[in-house]
Amino acid sequence: MSEKIKWGILSTGHISGRFVEALKLISEAEITAVASRDEVTAKNFAEKHGIPKAHGSYEALAEDPDVDVVYIGTPHTFHLENSVLCMRAGKSVLCEKALTINAREAEEMIAVAKEENVFLMEAMITRHVPLMKKVQNWVKSGRIGEVRMLQASRCARREFEPSARHLNPELGGGSLLDVGVYVISFASMIFGKAPESVFGFGHIGDYGSDEQGVALLKYDKGEIANLSFALRTNGVNEAYIYGTEGHIKIHEIFAVPTKATLVIGKKEIEVIEEPIFVGGLVNEAEEVMRCMKAGLKESPFMPLEESLQIMRIMDEIRAPWGLKYSNDRST
Template sequence: MTENKVKWGIMGAGNISRKFASDLVHSENADLVAVASRTEGKAASFASEFNIARPYDSYDEFLQDEEIEIVYIGTLHTQHKECALNCLKAGKAVLCEKPFTMDATEAEELIQAARENNTFLMEAMWTRYLPAIVQAKNWLEEGKIGEVRMLTANFGFDVGWSPNSRLLDKKLGGGAMLDAGIYPISFASFIFGQQPTEIKSSAHLGETGVDEHFSALFEYPDGKTAMLNSGVRLNFNLANDAIIYGTKGYIRLPNFLFGDGAYLHQAGSEVVEFQDDRKLQGYIFEAEEAMRCLREGKLESAIMPLDETHDIMKTMDTLRKQWGLEYK
């Protein structure tokens, strides 16, 4: 029976959409009914893989499908605003893959459209909903490590050298910031609940003009700090770890992007360990949050509020300005 399930459509049939779909099909609350791609035949292949009833080679035809309630947007970064805007105007709720948009101006336009159309909109920052991250947040709210004073977060990988790679194409939003660095930046925002008042950073712009790696120091009121590192071309993977330091202890997330586990360290106490033994990749949790919001009639998620998404985009704009990086 699918009558009470939320009807999903997917725009874009690339790798990230495939990851999302492979989790979504396991949800008891979701029914994936349509997929669209502008590349001829790609939607049909995707639909066959995930048993989706209706593939579309046209976004316009996809948006006319009245059964679709919410759309996951997994297109190229540069297409997020256009796709999300068209969905909102068609009255369809939107879960938009990160980065939400290319810059804060585009983000503001989308948020305004969602509010004008009274339609749900959320950035797909999937890491916020992972059980280990949720557990770490709960420990913080319970005061387990006292007042948070600083954190470190690192995420990066080696894309290798190919001048035709999307990840090295400045016009497509390539580089560390939007594909990797956004995770530690959003993590710092999630933990501190605000944006930094001072930002100091340095980036290496490679041969194609993208930020191949960067480091940033965020300073907050009362002397709190966050040290963030990211890269996409370092010939190795970064540690992909995060540590939150408080006045009474610290929380270690050794694989924070994927949320495999969390470790609570308190002076004079044994380490408390939380392990997530999930079988799925983890994209299902953001989908469940979006569906919960829809069932409850909410227009945005309290875990990933639209104003925070906008503020994070402004922080990233500030970083790019410091580096002299423009996506053109």
């Protein structure tokens, strides 16, 4: 592999543009190509961002020899198809969250990565943000005693736009996959194990997608995660980790945090603040490149087995809701 890692961008939507901004801040990253379903769209994106090659199909990007790793920024229902396309062509893949729409798809995606011996990671920014690593150090070094509970909330108010993916079940829209994944992944990271029981309520709104939900996860030693997520409700975006001796508050927006407070008993002991760049996407891209340079096929900070476990939890949460995405074949 050359000194620089060559990135291809698959799709030209909101987050792909942000990801390109992030890559531009990393000296060892080179953006060699972008692909869209439409050639003109690809050309416009390439021109706007100064990307040398524009492909009018995702297939052409997958086959491009000047690409080492592909960033997948499509709606959830296409993550499997797009990632498999690139991995089968020998490319490494950073796929946006949620990894897929269900665990069956995640299993398939991970199996292809293993068969092709390529790097694959779910783009869960929270895992790579420096402040979150410091919070994890507080937890691991026992600053709040034994961790017993956590609370996390990721909420936003979005208006329905028929062409947008957010509330469109045909595109894997809805609060669980879009923002619920952050709180579930957070619980998974802090407790470091799979829950033994899972329960959730969800409200399916007028557009056929889950507009808001709550989930409770219970772990083997009685630990509990109390999680909320919403796309039509102006709730908070904070997280709290409760231990036997104190608690940690991760301030807005906890999924891309810049501030955390350590409280022992009722006393505020320490506050840490740490800036992030381009919404944490710089740290995430750097992790992909670090792993690729080290010859790793997955990141220790977002292991594939854990991404799969998170998809299993989401399947279990929504099973009683009767919610099905367009390419949902889980039964």
